[in-house]
Amino acid sequence: MSTALAGKILWVLGVVAWYVVRYPFERRARRVQVVTSQRTLSDTVGLAAALLGMAALPAIHVATGFPSFADYSANPWIVALGAIILVTALWTFRRSHKELGRNWSISLEIRDQHKLVSGxxxxxxxxxxxxSxxxxALGQAFLLSNWVIGLAGLLGFAVLFFLRVDEEERMMLEAFGPQYRDYMERTKRIIPYVY
Known part of the structure; x- marks a missing residue:
């Protein structure tokens, strides 16, 4: 088996694992009443960009090899690093869902009896x-040895993050006020101790 094929197989397994983690939370979320929804066009655009860059385009690449002009030689160490990053991402994804529990939502929503989660x-x-x-997105860039597909994941993530995070924090401030402001002062956004 080639290193490039191994990277593609690992990426596919990662997508399957991602869905296995998310599915039960998605089902439970349907049963919890939404009190406030802040779904906007920018929220929808962000989700679509993430889906395109982190799922649709890499799936096309894995299935067809397109765009082959951007392929580069797969390095076993880079693919192994991608696998480690992928496992770390899935662990973080699972722990995030588990901590949120009934508060989880795919969109910007406050649910019935919503609590601020800080554990x-x-x-x-x-x-x-x-x-996560x-x-x-980083794991994808290392697993799939294609410049376009690697950048597509990072770009899809960036669009989602920068279109959504400020709106999400505004919503949390409206819902939790000083409690969330104190939480903001104690924590970073997405990279511990850095940003």
């Missing part, structure tokens, strides 16, 4: 779900 990965960063997406 687990939320003790280090305010948005560990975005941390950043790690997933």
């Amino acid at each position: 687990g990965p939320y003790a280090l960063v305010r948005h560990p779900m975005y941390t 997406f950043l790690l997933l």
Whole structure:
């Protein structure tokens, strides 16, 4: 098996694992009433960009090899690093969902009996779900040896993050006021101790 093929297989397994983690939370979320929804056009655009860059385009690449002009020789050490990053991303993704529990939502929403979560990965960063997406995009860049597809994941993440994070923090400030402001002062956004 070639290193490039191994990277593609690992990426596919990562996508399957991502969905296995998310699915039960998605099902449970449908049963919890939404009190406030801040879904906007920019929220929808951000989600679409992430889906395109981190799922659709890499899936096309894995299935067809397109765009082959941007391929480069896969290095076993780079693919191994991508696998480690992918596992770390999935662990962070799972822990984030687990800590949020019934508060989780795919969109900018406050749910019935919503509580501010500040344990687990939320003790280090305010948005560990975005941390996991950043790690997933980095893992994709290392696993799929194609410049366009690697950059597509990082670009998709960046669009989602920068269109959403300020709106999300405004919503949390409206919902939790000084409690969230204190939490903001204790934590970084997505990279512990850095940003």
